[in-house]
Amino acid sequence: MKQILNFTVNGEPVSLAVEPHWMLLEVLRDQLELTGAKEGCGMGECGACTVILNGRAVNSCITPALEAEGAEVITVEGLLQPDGRLSRLQQAFIDYGAVQCGFCTPGMILSAKALLDENPQPTEEEIRAALAGNLCRCTGYTQIIQAVQAASRKED
Numbered sequence: 756m757k758q759i760l761n762f763t764v765n766g767e768p769v770s771l772a773v774e775p776h777w778m779l780l781e782v783l784r785d786q787l788e789l790t791g792a793k794e795g796c797g798m799g800e801c802g803a804c805t806v807i808l809n810g811r812a813v814n815s816c817i818t819p820a821l822e823a824e825g826a827e828v829i830t831v832e833g834l835l836q837p838d839g840r841l842s843r844l845q846q847a848f849i850d851y852g853a854v855q856c857g858f859c860t861p862g863m864i865l866s867a868k869a870l871l872d873e874n875p876q877p878t879e880e881e882i883r884a885a886l887a888g889n890l891c892r893c894t895g896y897t898q899i900i901q902a903v904q905a906a907s908r909k910e911d
């Protein structure tokens with residue numbers, strides 16, 4: 756039986772009926788049409804579905820939607836600046852060639868954002884650790900690390 760889920764997504768209050776077995780990724784993509792978070796493995800292994808839940812990067816494919824009750828969720832769609840420009844972190848991914856096929860990119864960016872929000876000037880090791888759960892089959896990771904380092908050098 757469906758239950759009402761009340762939470763905030765990218766600053767907007769949302770209230771909708773969800774089945775207890777639905778995962779947060781399904782609700783974001785299928786109910787709210789926020790398709791930035793991707794479904795890769797669906798098993799918590801690849802990080803393509805990463806969103807920020809109460810400040811923490813989580814794999815939304817294995818996070819029950821009802822766990823988001825009362826929470827604040829940020830998806831990649833929420834990172835645009837009020838004037839529609841990309842955030843510094845997003846722009847750095849482009850500037851440093853950290854986006855190839857792009858499938859991993861929203862999840863990478865949200866893991867990086869969660870890190871930078873908590874630790875604005877991380878070491879390379881800390882960046883690598885924060886992104887360890889986000890797999891990329893294209894870039895070899897070097898440009899991604901460089902992009903996060905570049906974003907950390909700028910004020911947001």
Ligand code: FES
Pocket residue numbers: 793794795796797798799800801802803804805814815816817
């Ligand atoms: S789709 Fe969620 S971790 Fe792979």
Ligand code: FES
Pocket residue numbers: 853854855856857858859860890891892893894
């Ligand atoms: S850019 Fe293709 S998987 Fe990362």
